[in-house]
Amino acid sequence: MDFSVTEEQSMLADSVARFIDHDYDFETRQKVAESELGYSADMWRTFAELGWTAVTFDEADGGLGGGPVELTLMMEQFGRGLVVEPFLPSIVLAGGVLRRTANAAQKERWLPALIGGELQAALAFVEPQGRFNLADVATTAAAKDGGYVLNGRKAIVLNGGDANLLIVPARTAGDQLDRDGITLFALSADAGGIERKAYRTIDAHRAAEISLTNVRAESDDVLGTVGGGFAALQATIDDATLAVSAEAAGIIRTMHDKTVGYAKSRVQFGVPISSFQALQHRMVDMLMVCEQCRSLLLWATMVAASGGEDVQMAVSALKYQIGNSGRLVAQEAVQIHGGMGVTWELDIAHYFKRFTAIETLFGSADFHLDRFVELSGA
Amino acid sequence: MNVNYSEHDLVFRDEVRAFLREKYPGDIRHKQDSGIALSKDDMVRWQKILYERGWAAINWPVEYGGTGWSAIQKHIFDDEVAAANAPDMVPFGVKMVAPVIYTFGNEEQKVRFLPDILMSNVWWCQGYSEPGAGSDLASLKTRADRRSDHYLVNGTKTWTTLGHFADWIFCLVRTSSDVARRQEGISFLLIDMSTPGVTVKPIITIGGEHEVNEVHLENVEVPVENLVGEEGKGWTYGKVLLQHERTNIAGVARSKYRMKRLRETSMRRIHDGQPLLDDRNFARKLAAVEIELKALEYTELRTLAAVAVGKAPGPESSILKVKGTEIQQAIDALFVEAAGYYALPYVPEQYQVDFPVAERVGFGNETKSALRYFNNRKASIYGGSNEIQKNIISKHVLRL
Numbered sequence: 069m070d071f072s073v074t075e076e077q078s079m080l081a082d083s084v085a086r087f088i089d090h091d092y093d094f095e096t097r098q099k100v101a102e103s104e105l106g107y108s109a110d111m112w113r114t115f116a117e118l119g120w121t122a123v124t125f126d127e128a129d130g131g132l133g134g135g136p137v138e139l140t141l142m143m144e145q146f147g148r149g150l151v152v153e154p155f156l157p158s159i160v161l162a163g164g165v166l167r168r169t170a171n172a173a174q175k176e177r178w179l180p181a182l183i184g185g186e187l188q189a190a191l192a193f194v195e196p197q198g199r200f201n202l203a204d205v206a207t208t209a210a211a212k213d214g215g216y217v218l219n220g221r222k223a224i225v226l227n228g229g230d231a232n233l234l235i236v237p238a239r240t241a242g243d244q245l246d247r248d249g250i251t252l253f254a255l256s257a258d259a260g261g262i263e264r265k266a267y268r269t270i271d272a273h274r275a276a277e278i279s280l281t282n283v284r285a286e287s288d289d290v291l292g293t294v295g296g297g298f299a300a301l302q303a304t305i306d307d308a309t310l311a312v313s314a315e316a317a318g319i320i321r322t323m324h325d326k327t328v329g330y331a332k333s334r335v336q337f338g339v340p341i342s343s344f345q346a347l348q349h350r351m352v353d354m355l356m357v358c359e360q361c362r363s364l365l366l367w368a369t370m371v372a373a374s375g376g377e378d379v380q381m382a383v384s385a386l387k388y389q390i391g392n393s394g395r396l397v398a399q400e401a402v403q404i405h406g407g408m409g410v411t412w413e414l415d416i417a418h419y420f421k422r423f424t425a426i427e428t429l430f431g432s433a434d435f436h437l438d439r440f441v442e443l444s445g446a
Numbered sequence: 447m448n449v450n451y452s453e454h455d456l457v458f459r460d461e462v463r464a465f466l467r468e469k470y471p472g473d474i475r476h477k478q479d480s481g482i483a484l485s486k487d488d489m490v491r492w493q494k495i496l497y498e499r500g501w502a503a504i505n506w507p508v509e510y511g512g513t514g515w516s517a518i519q520k521h522i523f524d525d526e527v528a529a530a531n532a533p534d535m536v537p538f539g540v541k542m543v544a545p546v547i548y549t550f551g552n553e554e555q556k557v558r559f560l561p562d563i564l565m566s567n568v569w570w571c572q573g574y575s576e577p578g579a580g581s582d583l584a585s586l587k588t589r590a591d592r593r594s595d596h597y598l599v600n601g602t603k604t605w606t607t608l609g610h611f612a613d614w615i616f617c618l619v620r621t622s623s624d625v626a627r628r629q630e631g632i633s634f635l636l637i638d639m640s641t642p643g644v645t646v647k648p649i650i651t652i653g654g655e656h657e658v659n660e661v662h663l664e665n666v667e668v669p670v671e672n673l674v675g676e677e678g679k680g681w682t683y684g685k686v687l688l689q690h691e692r693t694n695i696a697g698v699a700r701s702k703y704r705m706k707r708l709r710e711t712s713m714r715r716i717h718d719g720q721p722l723l724d725d726r727n728f729a730r731k732l733a734a735v736e737i738e739l740k741a742l743e744y745t746e747l748r749t750l751a752a753v754a755v756g757k758a759p760g761p762e763s764s765i766l767k768v769k770g771t772e773i774q775q776a777i778d779a780l781f782v783e784a785a786g787y788y789a790l791p792y793v794p795e796q797y798q799v800d801f802p803v804a805e806r807v808g809f810g811n812e813t814k815s816a817l818r819y820f821n822n823r824k825a826s827i828y829g830g831s832n833e834i835q836k837n838i839i840s841k842h843v844l845r846l
Contacts (some may be wrong), residue, residue: 270790
């Protein structure tokens with residue numbers, strides 16, 4: 069049993085932490101989030117220069133060969149800094165699918181630009197009717213003239229408005245809820261028939277509704293096997309679930325620390341409100357949740373890193389825990405800040421909003437508890 | 447004991463329903479049902495319609511324009527207004543300052559202020575909280591120094607809801623620091639917002655909304671006639687007001703309406719080919735909130751029944767505030783959960799009158815669910831935070 073990280077992992081975590089501390093204060097973050105693009109193109113280039121966009125790709129593909137440990141270390145810091153740059157959609161989601169399914173030609177076509185920071189990407193894994201069921205794919209890909217024609221609608225596509233590359237699951241066979249028959253397509257976002265309506269999200273990120281009307285795809289746009297895309301899709305979403313759970317762990321720890329700091333400084337009735345035992349106990353409750361979540365995060369990361377069969381169970385356990393008890397930390401943090409906790413000006417409100425968005429991403433707490441129960445063979 | 451309404455009450459309920467059917471404006475109804483914010487004009491227009499019917503101030507003594515209704519009738523009225531999703535009266539004039547004026551003010555003040563409040567000719571806001579005086583309201587620092595014929599007021603009030611619409615502000619101000627208890631130096635002063643030295647600055651809240659403000663008072667000259675009651679008694683007046691005006695604080699009727707909307711939404715929302723409501727987990731969560739809400743409804747009815755036989759509403763009303771706001775917030779969270787991914791888009795521009803509801807991202811008001819959840823975190827903080835309410839219960843009910 070070994071909780072230590074390697075020197076390289078430690079350096080990676082430190083470099084992200086330093087970036088947050090020196091270059092990404094709350095004011096900077098807000099300016100970036102409110103810009104037209106919604107993130108900083110300069111900072112994205114910096115991420116590429118520092119190698120962060122390469123971390124999770126194989127060395128053979130120009131990556132750094134990192135895995136879940138590196139990913140969660142980075143994401144925890146991104147949570148601490150409320151980073152809005154599209155690391156999750158481009159690198160973890162779209163990049164994750166490419167890593168698992170792309171052949172040599174496809175890798176050559178997409179990876180250097182993605183890792184180099186010149187290409188933005190998105191994975192369209194949600195449909196309007198789908199809720200959290202990844203297999204709920206009504207978008208069709210009908211075989212035609214040696215290729216395919218795609219029709220359908222994708223919802224809440226993270227980074228969907230800015231992406232140059234769209235990875236789109238579409239059904240080549242089977243019924244709407246079947247896992248078999250889902251094919252993954254790599255589409256250029258400016259392909260004919262693709263319409264995008266981009267918008268901001270509640271957590272200062274960006275997403276889009278995307279409709280596909282007779283969109284042409286060639287057979288070498290197929291990632292992996294025809295009809296066999298679900299496994300890679302699910303595995304990528306599991307990675308992403310682990311990633312946002314780490315981000316959320318970073319968020320709640322930060323919210324907790326800020327709450328303690330605020331309570332010590334806020335004087336009412338002639339004393340700091342941190343001196344009230346009722347609040348002290350609640351701040352301790354928050355701390356215990358943070359520690360339990362951190363522990364579960366470490367466990368789930370180690371399970372994922374070891375590549376065992378129980379990765380899905382571990383990820384669902386973690387996402388459930390984060391959503392279920394992490395929510396209490398987030399709510400308490402706002403409550404203890406009093407009226408200040410619901411102002412736009414103070415950062416605590418924005419931590420709350422990102423945490424809330426993560427609760428929904430890749431499945432609610434209930435969804436993951438159900439999945440955990442199913443997978444544990446009950 | 448009888449859980450059913452009397453014949454008399456049922457007739458009354460029909461009367462209220464008929465009024466709402468006939469007089470609740472369709473354009474305001476559309477805005478309310480579509481999650482579109484009402485303008486100041488909308489709110490005044492609706493309030494004037496209630497005034498025309500004689501129903502603008504249901505809790506006032508009849509002599510000042512109240513209805514003389516029984517506690518049950520008031521409950522029925524609140525229920526029906528909420529069931530129609532019609533707006534409540536903006537509370538600051540009719541529910542907060544008016545009772546202080548008619549209870550503690552002099553005849554000139556009653557004549558001068560009450561009719562305009564009743565008719566919604568004048569918009570009032572509340573000047574209580576300060577940056578340094580939240581839960582510890584008695585530590586307020588806004589000073590009112592007595593000069594010959596006026597008070598000179600200096601200070602900053604905060605969290606002033608809809609202060610940017612207001613014509614007048616009622617303030618708790620410090621007229622004396624030379625007192626044994628801080629509360630004894632506080633007075634209740636009425637201030638015309640157009641007086642030189644009054645500045646309103648917006649405070650933007652968590653979802654980007656502008657509802658609350660800071661009100662800066664710099665050398666504002668307030669005529670002594672605007673002091674209500676006696677100097678140094680303002681705290682008492684404010685406390686009496688808070689305890690007395692407790693209808694709607696639990697928000698039971700509103701929460702009932704929202705639960706109904708939540709059920710409808712989760713019947714429409716499909717999850718794995720079935721309505722979300724068929725998901726046992728989700729259905730259980732709804733049921734748990736419904737049961738808690740039923741309990742709260744009866745706690746409120748018990749409180750009203752006690753008032754009806756002449757007992758003053760006491761600290762039990764603090765229970766209503768705590769449980770009422772917890773339930774509201776639980777419902778907010780369930781709406782977010784029901785929306786699934788469609789809780790994520792931030793599209794306030796789609797909640798304007800000229801944006802067709804059918805073209806919104808998602809369906810219905812889903813994309814507003816998270817904004818509501820965020821904004822309503824305030825419910826457990828305002829009105830005396832739930833922590834303060836528990837202190838009140840502890841001290842005055844449990845006598846700890």
